[in-house]
Amino acid sequence: xxxxHLEAYDEGEGKAAQxxxxxxxxxxxxxKGNYVIAGGDFNQVxxxxxxxxxxxxxxxxxxxxxxxxxxxxxGFNAVMDTTTPTCRSLDRPYNAADKNxxxxxxxxxxxxxxxxxxxxxxxxxxxxxxDHNPVKLTVTLK
Numbered sequence: 001x002x003x004x005h006l007e008a009y010d011e012g013e014g015k016a017a018q019x020x021x022x023x024x025x026x027x028x029x030x031x032k033g034n035y036v037i038a039g040g041d042f043n044q045v046x047x048x049x050x051x052x053x054x055x056x057x058x059x060x061x062x063x064x065x066x067x068x069x070x071x072x073x074x075g076f077n078a079v080m081d082t083t084t085p086t087c088r089s090l091d092r093p094y095n096a097a098d099k100n101x102x103x104x105x106x107x108x109x110x111x112x113x114x115x116x117x118x119x120x121x122x123x124x125x126x127x128x129x130x131d132h133n134p135v136k137l138t139v140t141l142k
Contacts, residue, residue, distance in 0.1 A: 002026070002038035008062070015044055015065045026110065027073050035141050036076070036112035041087070041132065042067055043106050046078040051105040054085050061089055064106050072110060077117065080108035080135070084122035087132050094127050107135050116140040 004022065007014035026036045044067040045051045056063055069078045080086070085103030088094055095101065111117055118138040125133055 002036070002040075004038060004040040004042070006041065006043050008041075008043040012065055015067075019044070019067055019071060022110075023072050026076060026112065030075055030112045030114070033114075034112075035115050037109060037115060037137070037139065038111075039107075039109040039135070039137060041107050045105055046080060046108060048078055049080045049082060049105065049108070051080075051082060053082060054103040054105055057089075057100060057102045061091055061102050064104050075113040076110050077113065078108065078110045079117060079120045079137075080105050081120045081122040084124045084133060086122055086135055088127050090131055094131075096126060107132060109135070109137050111137075111139065114142045116142055 006018045022038060026038060029036050044065040046067050046069050048069045072078065082105055085105060086107035087104040089102035109120060116139060118140060121136050123134045123136060127133065
């Protein structure tokens with residue numbers, strides 16, 4: 001299990017370095033025969049996940065990076081639940097009725113192929129406690 005929170009406020013070099021280090025660690029652990037689940041706030045969208053339901057609003061708002069899932073190597077699946085946003089902008093107080101509010105899909109999981117993904121579900125708390133909604137993953141070890 002790898003619990004993570006990757007760089008958010010850089011020009012991309014920090015995210016790239018952290019993603020490369022994460023991929024190397026996951027590959028090493030999988031090569032040992034271990035089950036690998038990495039989850040948390042990637043501050044990036046996964047290239048294999050359609051996040052078009054939450055388009056960038058533009059302007060000076062923070063924009064998520066892109067994690068190219070091909071960099072993970074063979075035997076890994078990157079998953080997010082796109083039915084509910086996992087993060088919201090902090091540029092102003094949250095108003096659920098504001099249809100122009102910036103939402104993001106930046107929280108998810110990377111799972112090795114010896115782990116069966118049963119469900120991945122974002123729990124909609126309405127951002128009551130933080131700027132993120134929790135994401136629950138259920139798996140079966142193969």
